[in-house]
Amino acid sequence: MxxxxxxxxxxxxxxxxxxxxxxxxxxxxxxxxxxxxxxxxxxxxxxxxxxxxxxxxxxxxxxxxxxxxxxxxxxxxxxxxxxxxxxxxxxxxxxxxxxxxxxxxxxxxxxxxxxxxxxxxxxxxxxxxxxxxxxxxxxxxxxxxxxxxxxxxxxxxxxxxxxxxxxxxxxxxxxxxxxxxxxxxxxxxxxxxxxxxxxxxxxxxxxxxxxxxxxxxxxxxxxxxxxxxDGLPDTTQTDSRIAPVDKPQARTSEMPFAGEQAHIVLGMPLIQRNDPDYYALVAGNYILGGGGFDSRLMKKLRDEKGYTYGVYSILEPASQAGPLRIEYSTQKKNARASLANARSVIETFIAQGPTEEELKQAKANIVGGFPLRFDSNAKLVKYLSLIGVYNLPDDYLQRYPEAVSKLTVQQIKDAWRRRVNLSDFSTVVVGAE
Incomplete structure (x- = not known):
């Protein structure tokens, strides 16, 4: 070796x-x-x-x-x-x-x-x-x-x-x-x-x-x-602060594209690294579309309707509001119907929140898999960088699973109703008929 x-x-x-x-x-x-x-x-x-x-x-x-x-x-x-x-x-x-x-x-x-x-x-x-x-x-x-x-x-x-x-x-x-x-x-x-x-x-x-x-x-x-x-300047010559993101405004773009498939993306700016609703948004996102085959969007668009092989919702926290993005591909003839179904799933989730069973499953997956995110020195050093860059607390790696474990259905419902509005979503359809 x-x-x-x-x-x-x-x-x-x-x-x-x-x-x-x-x-x-x-x-x-x-x-x-x-x-x-x-x-x-x-x-x-x-x-x-x-x-x-x-x-x-x-x-x-x-x-x-x-x-x-x-x-x-x-x-x-x-x-x-x-x-x-x-x-x-x-x-x-x-x-x-x-x-x-x-x-x-x-x-x-x-x-x-x-x-x-x-x-x-x-x-x-x-x-x-x-x-x-x-x-x-x-x-x-x-x-x-x-x-x-x-x-x-x-x-x-x-x-x-x-x-x-x-x-x-x-x-x-x-x-x-x-x-x-x-x-x-x-x-x-x-x-x-x-x-x-x-x-x-x-x-x-x-x-x-x-x-x-x-x-x-x-x-x-x-x-x-x-x-x-050693040898680098003591101070930078520039400002590293990032301005806040403007309030979301819904915009739509439909673009022609060769081929049989349409690719659809919808979402809005939403989450910061130090967001007070961080854990409720993350757990809710897992249930909505981040949990793979267990998610609501996957069950509706793939399992029930057969519109797509896979649909995912992704949260990308940043210093300022990073995006919530829902994304999938489908046949062009199904683009509008699938988008209507996706919006319906999102709207229902915002209004009603998760079920107790969904939250239980989300907690098991998020908390159970969390240690695997830093089970090597190479992974752990990246988490230390994350903690330092975004000024997260020293006990962040312990606090994360504890915070998720304590979440209630009402907390997730409350956070999503306050923070996520379908009328603020921008939508892109590439390959629109």
């Missing part, structure tokens, strides 16, 4: 090991938030560094992917190591280093053996990728071409077309709609100067959240955090 294979296998821990997770949390003098869970069972360390204000929401032009390109290029070489040499170096020291960009944050992750020689070398390479990225012209040109090709391919699919239009409808003037405005021309006009400027202004110590899980102590973690960010 290779060293990297050992790291991956050793990172998996039984769910029982996470029954009582002790999160140590502090801020450095420069404002970096650090969260640590010590796990000394195996000689590995997982690190995830998130930079608030460096995600796609903060692209200087909504038609571009400056944030995404910046994050991706961080681990495509440094000033002293080209792309190939960077990859060779990470393999030599048995380290996995990766970078990506989400909606609100950009992230760089590291997995390394905790042995001092390995971890020191891995941190040095991680630090170099953050403070001295190569931003190689040839690599950037390749990534840009890949992005253009991928966008052109996705634009030929009805689901992408529908999801993008839905995002435009519910976030017409909000940066949460940026991802739906990307164009080939926008991708092609991004320059390395744009990327360098984005990196200089949005990667700093005061907007960084460092999550650490593994075989290190608090003292070692403090040194690790300092070493990882």
């Amino acid at each position: 290779s060293i990297k294979s050992f790291i991956l296998a050793a990172a998996l821990l039984p769910a029982a090991a996470f029954a009582d997770i002790n999160i140590q949390r502090w801020h450095t003098p420069q404002g970096t938030q650090v969260l640590l869970v010590e796990r000394h069972e195996n000689p590995i360390v997982d690190v995830e560094i998130s930079f608030k204000g460096a995600g796609s929401v903060f692209n200087p032009d909504s038609s571009t992917q400056t944030a995404e390109f910046t994050a991706a290029l961080l681990t495509d070489g440094t000033k002293s190591l080209d792309e190939e040499a960077f990859n060779r170096r990470s393999n030599d020291i048995a380290a996995d280093i990766a970078s990506s960009s989400g909606q609100e944050t950009a992230t760089v992750s590291l997995r390394s053996l905790s042995q001092s020689t390995n971890l020191t070398a891995a941190l040095a390479l991680l630090n170099e990728s953050l403070t001295a990225p190569r931003f190689d012209a040839a690599v950037f040109a390749r990534r840009k071409q890949q992005a253009v090709t991928a966008l052109k391919q996705r634009e030929t699919t009805p689901d992408f077309t529908a999801e993008r239009m839905f995002t435009r409808l519910i976030y017409p003037h909000h940066p949460y709609g940026n991802s739906a405005n990307i164009t080939v021309a926008g991708l092609e006009k991004v320059s390395l100067d744009d990327i360098r400027a984005f990196h200089r202004s949005r990667y700093a110590k005061n907007n960084a959240v460092i999550a650490i899980v593994g075989d290190v102590t608090r003292i070692q973690a403090e040194k690790l955090a300092a070493a990882a960010l």
Whole structure:
């Protein structure tokens, strides 16, 4: 077994090991938030560094992917190591280093053996990728071409077309709609100067959240955090706050599309990470359409009517109101009838709430499956990042199943009646007859 294979296998821990997770949390003098869970069972360390204000929401032009390109290029070489040499170096020291960009944050992750020689070398390479990225012209040109090709391919699919239009409808003037405005021309006009400027202004110590899980102590973690960010500016040059989402306004788009299938999306902006109705909305969504074959929408549209192979409702909580999205495909001839049935199911659920039996089943699935969400170091470090980025409480992982277990039918009914109104839903039908 290779060293990297050992790291991956050793990172998996039984769910029982996470029954009582002790999160140590502090801020450095420069404002970096650090969260640590010590796990000394195996000689590995997982690190995830998130930079608030460096995600796609903060692209200087909504038609571009400056944030995404910046994050991706961080681990495509440094000033002293080209792309190939960077990859060779990470393999030599048995380290996995990766970078990506989400909606609100950009992230760089590291997995390394905790042995001092390995971890020191891995941190040095991680630090170099953050403070001295190569931003190689040839690599950037390749990534840009890949992005253009991928966008052109996705634009030929009805689901992408529908999801993008839905995002435009519910976030017409909000940066949460940026991802739906990307164009080939926008991708092609991004320059390395744009990327360098984005990196200089949005990667700093005061907007960084460092999550650490593994075989290190608090003292070692403090040194690790300092070493990882050494050389970055103390403060960002930009604001990472996100404006509130406007009150939902129902909009409709029906678009022709080749093929026999129509793709339908409907929903509204709804849920925040720190939402007071968070658990009631989540449990209700499971019953409505998030619970797979157990959900009301699936039973109606698939089992009873035979309109679709699958229909799902999805909640995407964010700093501001993230979407509630219901989505499915059906034959074009069934588009209007299926949409009427879907709306009827949603309207009934809002008015009446769940049954006791539905809530019991939802609790069993949500609570029973919750430990599997962080049953490895790699999964747990992502939850630590989530807790840090959105300022969730230290006992979030314990509080979540407890809160769901205590929910009542009336609480879910009350939350959905107050917060969800079918008259506020925007609807997209791609492939409408």
